[in-house]
Amino acid sequence: MIYLDYAATTPVDPRVVEKMLGFLGPDSCFANPASRSHRLGWQAEAAVESARKQVASLINADVREIVWTSGATESNNLAIKGGLAGLRKQGGELGERRHIVTSLTEHKAVLDCFESLESEGYEISYIRPDTSGVVTVDLLSQSIRKDTALVSIMHVNNETGVINPVMELGELVKRQGALFHVDAAQSAGKIPLDARTIQADLLSVCAHKIYGPKGVGALFVRRTSDFSVEPLIHGGGHERGMRPGTLASHQLVALGEAFAIAQASQRHEYEKLTELKTRFLRPLLLRDDVKVNGDLINSVPGIINLSFLNKDGQLLLAAMPDLAISSGSACTSANMAPSHVLKAMGVTDEAALGSLRFSFGRFTTEREVDQALTRLTTALDKL
């Protein structure tokens, strides 16, 4: 199999696996990081705090601004529901606001979270992006209001790779005094990401999109007296009361290591992926039955979303059984509904159903890209 589905998840980097193994077995640093009564506990705590530094460093945050979670889905829920609950609890003008804004191209972890808030009295505005998939400042300014409590916009889209102008968006959100949440699951470690300059109050990341294990992530919570995040679950007061439960030390050191490796190799990998993208796309762009969804320039190099004229995506997939690629996003490919992201960008149902996402990563080789290209062009010519 040729694995070209890095946007769905990545393998764990062998250096990260090695690190993780030091926190599992009987001779390892397996103790509970919350155990204060013995040295093994202190050692585990030191390792977890060192991982916190690695995560904070990648996004230019303070260690006290990092809250551990089980992944970006939980980070998004904690940011949005916990952030709004914090505002309500604190009261005042901000606590009275009941309008929230997001975009139609968000991950389901954000969209479903917003939907659940409707029954709690929140009014939602969904921004439709421009045809290249970007949420522009103009579009946000048409939706944001004086009573907007929170705005949630993703940094990089998981289906198209398109990059939103989060810095300019953050400026507008802060001018309105609302909370700004950014889902950065697809950008952390891949392109420069600075929680300070984008003025994020809340920012979600996870490990498994950047060569760490599944089931672990973090939420950046800006240190300020303006707002606080209420926990979604209760029990023990860990993570400064925002997220209780025994810390998954093996997962957390792995997340830290994955982020540290990404920080060191980000520029090099960006260049390598850009070369692979060009290598893959150059011959395809000469064909008149292939169309790129999104924006070739304003996107991360690892994600390429294509539509094929008069071709069924499922038949194409079936014609390339040794390629691990995605039709729509992995989360929605169980049902055959056209991708909500492509639909929001104005792509027709037919073209959306015929779309495929190729995503490259750290272990993708030129040879694999060439083979994928041959499989695809053969399948296109045959069907």
Ligand SMILES: *Cc1c(COP(=O)(O)O)cnc(C)c1O
């Ligand atoms: C993968 C992903 C998520 C979900 O992250 P999990 O860690 O799998 O819960 C959320 N948002 C985006 C943009 C993603 O790509």
